[in-house]
Amino acid sequence: MASDALLKAFGMDGPLHTAENDSRPTEAISLPSDAPEQTEREADTDADLKDYCTRITDTRKATKGRKLIYGTQSARAQFERHRSRIGVITGNERTHYEEWCRHTGVDVNATASHVEFRGFLWVEFPDLARKYVDAMKGHSGDPDTSDRAENRLIREWARDHGYDVSKRGRLSMEVRHAYRLAHRESADKESHAA
Incomplete structure (x- = not known):
């Protein structure tokens, strides 16, 4: 059998386990008593x-x-x-x-x-x-929608801060990192001022 040759190639001996040669009991598996029950x-x-x-x-x-x-x-x-x-x-x-x-x-x-x-x-x-x-739109819970809004904000911020970004397409990691770093620092300043 080709499957036996395949098993030997992977260093496994013995026949391929199939439903026809399965000798294991077919009883239903019961969960342990400490398994969490399904909530309402x-x-x-x-x-x-x-x-x-x-x-x-x-x-x-x-x-x-x-x-x-x-x-x-x-x-x-x-x-x-x-x-x-x-x-x-x-x-x-x-x-x-x-x-x-x-x-x-x-x-x-x-x-x-x-x-x-x-x-x-x-x-x-x-x-x-x-x-x-x-x-x-914008309230669907789709992560795609919020990603687009964030990308628009990042592009606007990047242009205002001298980065060369295209109108469409992928934003570079450098620009994303700079945006997040700048916003993290401004959030830290606001929390210290309060």
């Missing part, structure tokens, strides 16, 4: 994730429209991205969202409900959907 919040999040995976499809380009598989990293990442948006929706959107949930009979606290609401808005009221998306 974790249980709620887990239930929300399970619900999300049954109602929402994959948004990644290569797998768009396929069913999400509960327990996968991609499902959790997509879920967390959508979940972070619920906490920062604007007042008008929240009001419309809650009315829509009551009308359709879905749980207002479920992440999938908000995703479905946004889908409904894009189909039925695209101008309103665009308005809500624009209002949320």
Whole structure:
């Protein structure tokens, strides 16, 4: 077998361990009694994730429209991205969202409900959907958004202090370090003055 030759090449003897030649017991593994139990919040999040995976499809380009598989990293990442948006929706959107949930009979606290609401808005009221998306920009919890804002501040500071920086592209470590050092020193001066 090619797999046996591969094992020998890595200095391992014996047959490759597969499901067919597995002689280990197939009993369920029990956690030790001192293992921490799942908190109520974790249980709620887990239930929300399970619900999300049954109602929402994959948004990644290569797998768009396929069913999400509960327990996968991609499902959790997509879920967390959508979940972070619920906490920062604007007042008008929240009001419309809650009315829509009551009308359709879905749980207002479920992440999938908000995703479905946004889908409904894009189909039925695209101008309103665009308005809500624009209002949320900068408040999405995406690190990418805060990085852009910080980069703008660094570029402005660097130009004011004689550094040659481009309008776009990557900032050099030298410029980033100088910016952080200058702001750390100004923060230290302010704390000593107070």
